[in-house]
Amino acid sequence: MTRPFVSLTTDFGLADPSVGICKGVILRIAPDAQIVDVSHAIHRQNPLEGAALLQVALPYLPTGVHVAVVDPGVGTERRPVAILTARGDHLVGPDNGLLVPGAEALGGIEACRELVDERYRLSPVSRTFHGRDIFAPAAAHLARGVALEEFGPAVDPGTLVRLELPAPRGMGGKLEATIVSLDAFGSAQLLANRADLERAIGTVEPGMRLSVEVGTTPAARCFEATWRRTYGEVTTGEALVLVDSYGRLAIAVNGGDAAQMHGLGSGQRVRLGRA
Amino acid sequence: MTRPFVSLTTDFGLADPSVGICKGVILRIAPDAQIVDVSHAIHRQNPLEGAALLQVALPYLPTGVHVAVVDPGVGTERRPVAILTARGDHLVGPDNGLLVPGAEALGGIEACRELVDERYRLSPVSRTFHGRDIFAPAAAHLARGVALEEFGPAVDPGTLVRLELPAPRGMGGKLEATIVSLDAFGSAQLLANRADLERAIGTVEPGMRLSVEVGTTPAARCFEATWRRTYGEVTTGEALVLVDSYGRLAIAVNGGDAAQMHGLGSGQRVRLGRA
Amino acid sequence: MTRPFVSLTTDFGLADPSVGICKGVILRIAPDAQIVDVSHAIHRQNPLEGAALLQVALPYLPTGVHVAVVDPGVGTERRPVAILTARGDHLVGPDNGLLVPGAEALGGIEACRELVDERYRLSPVSRTFHGRDIFAPAAAHLARGVALEEFGPAVDPGTLVRLELPAPRGMGGKLEATIVSLDAFGSAQLLANRADLERAIGTVEPGMRLSVEVGTTPAARCFEATWRRTYGEVTTGEALVLVDSYGRLAIAVNGGDAAQMHGLGSGQRVRLGRA
Numbered sequence: 023m024t025r026p027f028v029s030l031t032t033d034f035g036l037a038d039p040s041v042g043i044c045k046g047v048i049l050r051i052a053p054d055a056q057i058v059d060v061s062h063a064i065h066r067q068n069p070l071e072g073a074a075l076l077q078v079a080l081p082y083l084p085t086g087v088h089v090a091v092v093d094p095g096v097g098t099e100r101r102p103v104a105i106l107t108a109r110g111d112h113l114v115g116p117d118n119g120l121l122v123p124g125a126e127a128l129g130g131i132e133a134c135r136e137l138v139d140e141r142y143r144l145s146p147v148s149r150t151f152h153g154r155d156i157f158a159p160a161a162a163h164l165a166r167g168v169a170l171e172e173f174g175p176a177v178d179p180g181t182l183v184r185l186e187l188p189a190p191r192g193m194g195g196k197l198e199a200t201i202v203s204l205d206a207f208g209s210a211q212l213l214a215n216r217a218d219l220e221r222a223i224g225t226v227e228p229g230m231r232l233s234v235e236v237g238t239t240p241a242a243r244c245f246e247a248t249w250r251r252t253y254g255e256v257t258t259g260e261a262l263v264l265v266d267s268y269g270r271l272a273i274a275v276n277g278g279d280a281a282q283m284h285g286l287g288s289g290q291r292v293r294l295g296r297a
Numbered sequence: 298m299t300r301p302f303v304s305l306t307t308d309f310g311l312a313d314p315s316v317g318i319c320k321g322v323i324l325r326i327a328p329d330a331q332i333v334d335v336s337h338a339i340h341r342q343n344p345l346e347g348a349a350l351l352q353v354a355l356p357y358l359p360t361g362v363h364v365a366v367v368d369p370g371v372g373t374e375r376r377p378v379a380i381l382t383a384r385g386d387h388l389v390g391p392d393n394g395l396l397v398p399g400a401e402a403l404g405g406i407e408a409c410r411e412l413v414d415e416r417y418r419l420s421p422v423s424r425t426f427h428g429r430d431i432f433a434p435a436a437a438h439l440a441r442g443v444a445l446e447e448f449g450p451a452v453d454p455g456t457l458v459r460l461e462l463p464a465p466r467g468m469g470g471k472l473e474a475t476i477v478s479l480d481a482f483g484s485a486q487l488l489a490n491r492a493d494l495e496r497a498i499g500t501v502e503p504g505m506r507l508s509v510e511v512g513t514t515p516a517a518r519c520f521e522a523t524w525r526r527t528y529g530e531v532t533t534g535e536a537l538v539l540v541d542s543y544g545r546l547a548i549a550v551n552g553g554d555a556a557q558m559h560g561l562g563s564g565q566r567v568r569l570g571r572a
Numbered sequence: 573m574t575r576p577f578v579s580l581t582t583d584f585g586l587a588d589p590s591v592g593i594c595k596g597v598i599l600r601i602a603p604d605a606q607i608v609d610v611s612h613a614i615h616r617q618n619p620l621e622g623a624a625l626l627q628v629a630l631p632y633l634p635t636g637v638h639v640a641v642v643d644p645g646v647g648t649e650r651r652p653v654a655i656l657t658a659r660g661d662h663l664v665g666p667d668n669g670l671l672v673p674g675a676e677a678l679g680g681i682e683a684c685r686e687l688v689d690e691r692y693r694l695s696p697v698s699r700t701f702h703g704r705d706i707f708a709p710a711a712a713h714l715a716r717g718v719a720l721e722e723f724g725p726a727v728d729p730g731t732l733v734r735l736e737l738p739a740p741r742g743m744g745g746k747l748e749a750t751i752v753s754l755d756a757f758g759s760a761q762l763l764a765n766r767a768d769l770e771r772a773i774g775t776v777e778p779g780m781r782l783s784v785e786v787g788t789t790p791a792a793r794c795f796e797a798t799w800r801r802t803y804g805e806v807t808t809g810e811a812l813v814l815v816d817s818y819g820r821l822a823i824a825v826n827g828g829d830a831a832q833m834h835g836l837g838s839g840q841r842v843r844l845g846r847a
Contacts, residue, residue, distance in 0.1 A: 027603075029592065031589075031592075033481075035480075036311065036337075036338060037336070037338040037481045038350075038478065038481055039306075039335045039353075040481070042306075042334050042336060042358075043354055046304070046357045049302060049331060049333065049359050050358070053300065053331070053359065054300070056599060058596060058599065058607075059591075059592050061586070061588060067552065078589075079592065079596075082597055082600075083599075083600070084596060084599050084600045094528075094529065094552070095529055096528065096529065097527025097529055097530070098527070148542045149526050149539075150528065150539070150541060150542045151542030204587075204588075205587070205588040205590070206584055206585030206616075251699050252648070252699040253644075253647065254644065254646065254648040267590075267698045277617065310756030311611070311756075312611070312613040312754075313611060313613070314581075314611045314625055315755070317609050317610035317611060318610070321629075321632045321633035321634060322632055324608065324634050325632075325634045328574045328575065328577075328634065329574070329575070332608075341757060369803075369827070370804055371804065372801065372802025373804040373805075423817045424801050424802040425803065425814070425816060425817045429817065
């Protein structure tokens with residue numbers, strides 16, 4: 023019999039024992055759970071970054087329970103929820119927009135419940151660590167087969183908080199898009215794909231030179247980059263724009279750190295045009 | 298049948314393969330072990346920080362074998378030990394005080410043995426990596442059911458090294474306490490609880506202003522903070538004092554890094570008073 | 573029945589979801605796999621460091637499938653391969669030299685195949701993330717028992733790319749060797765062992781003073797260190813040279829960070845002599 027799968031995505035970091043404690047809480051309730059860390063390095067209290075990450079990561083994971091905690095509102099009135107997706111997963115976390123794009127990437131929201139039943143929480147519930155006291159226990163009970171309806175009242179999916187993932191837009195022959203995250207190599211991922219770019223500036227081909235403008239005028243910085251299919255196609259130290267592993271546009275430097283070299287950061291608007 | 302549970306708490310970090318190698322050693326002996334990392338970011342060779350962490354973390358973990366290695370004395374004469382707790386756990390590590398507060402949080406010490414039997418060590422035992430050569434194998438053999446008595450001679454619990462967790466004390470209408478750790482958000486955890494604070498300065502209530510004094514006079518720095526129940530109750534950038542997720546007092550900045558903003562560090566003495 | 577063992581060694585870091593996604597891909601195919609992280613902190617795109625690490629780490633792991641991805645050539649023409657070792661392990665990764673020293677540490681190469689069969693890859697294969705699209709699926713299919721011959725054409729082991737692990741050499745009464753990695757404590761590991769040192773400078777004994785010369789003349793820096801068996805045998809802050817946990821020579825500072833204090837870095841040549 024397959025072990026139930028549980029994934030964890032948080033802004034807890036790995037320096038303190040928060041993640042280990044959540045895993046302990048899960049395994050006391052569901053000892054056979056197979057737990058995988060997606061990321062604990064979401065920039066603190068940035069649900070948008072977490073939402074964009076879940077959207078691309080969850081389709082690669084087994085069907086199971088996915089806990090996500092990026093929760094500036096812990097201890098205040100936002101609802102704790104569990105969402106059932108069309109693929110059969112449960113997404114568990116705060117109702118602050120974090121979970122919705124991931125649920126849509128798994129086929130859409132089939133049902134949602136508020137996590138209020140005390141049988142499925144630790145007692146007492148602290149005001150500062152709902153990951154441990156509400157979300158981890160709920161995930162574990164879902165993993166061992168407790169029905170979603172047991173956890174609390176139905177939540178109308180239309181009432182769930184939604185984050186606006188900043189859309190790309192074409193303007194004046196350029197594509198403007200938002201940097202949603204930086205990877206370990208300093209590559210900047212944009213909330214836009216190749217089709218968005220080609221709608222704005224026309225067909226792109228390997229070797230084409232692009233201009234990259236970062237920040238708002240008049241303080242904007244500008245540099246050039248080459249459209250490539252992979253890192254190894256440019257010389258070391260050269261900037262490139264490519265379709266990354268998740269189908270999103272990315273700005274990278276072969277063998278270097280694009281974020282550091284060009285001052286790129288999560289949340290910035292970037293304009294791509296023909297050089 | 299439930300898989301045996303093993304937790305790991307060390308100062309090894311995750312940059313080199315030490316942690317992965319310990320897990321490999323455990324799984325070669327006990328292939329079904331469920332291993333969870335509590336933390337590998339204890340400040341190097343600071344058993345006091347490790348002991349305080351185990352004290353609050355272990356009660357959330359399943360009953361099992363808990364390995365802890367923060368071991369400035371590796372290769373010298375300190376004893377390697379395994380402790381049986383009243384809850385039924387085994388704590389495995391160096392006899393340098395690291396394990397005792399965690400064992401007490403699990404109901405107290407029932408029995409203790411020195412880890413000397415060569416059947417339950419790797420051979421040869423290196424002088425620099427007892428985590429791999431002594432503690433991981435012992436944990437794995439305990440996890441697969443070897444009786445504690447098999448590992449070596451009984452250790453009188455009264456002879457175990459104990460660390461003095463620096464106690465809070467009231468003085469001149471203030472509470473003086475020690476910062477025991479910083480979390481990923483830069484919040485500073487004190488070795489003191491709300492009752493300690495109220496004994497020193499009287500009842501506290503949400504919104505009350507407190508003075509926080511850090512370091513020793515005359516070079517002490519001072520700032521103000523508000524007593525709150527959770528982070529979201531103050532404006533961004535404002536300092537607060539609250540009861541943290543483990544029942545300890547913590548100094549935090551909502552949406553900011555208290556340690557960085559106010560120069561807080563592990564081991565410092567702090568004085569809290571009415572502002 | 574024992575769960576199949578899979579280890580992961582990469583330069584992905586833990587900041588983005590790459591590692592979690594690879595684990596998800598593996599567990600969708602082989603739900604019972606026991607996955608262990610060896611390290612995800614190989615310096616980016618440094619296959620030599622990865623190869624040296626696998627060489628010392630793999631012998632401590634259970635027999636199983638070992639995935640390693642340090643792959644500056646992703647998306648270019650280097651072959652993806654799986655190697656069967658004499659111990660019965662499978663090593664999966666790029667044919668860039670990363671896997672060979674580890675395979676030799678596990679008894680040597682018994683067989684090798686190129687990973688081309690589309691049944692054992694994700695579709696489509698991206699140009700930038702073969703860890704997810706080729707190596708993780710291949711590892712999972714090997715873990716669930718698919719025969720190595722199924723994955724693609726035989727590769728003559730003699731045609732595998734080999735990295736030259738820079739050899740130590742004696743010269744003028746000194747031993748010259750290369751720093752291959754730094755551990756979490758700032759200790760520098762050399763690609764040389766005690767026998768190499770004694771061939772160059774004669775028998776060493778605890779307490780003997782050594783000179784350590786770093787970098788190339790005339791800009792070389794020099795400091796002294798003591799030959800010791802373990803860290804605790806010198807006073808805090810004192811430099812030592814010792815045999816580390818893997819049988820390699822290491823330069824360390826007791827209670828300090830040798831790399832920081834003496835400007836040591838991966839890839840540097842170091843000369844050890846009698847002081």
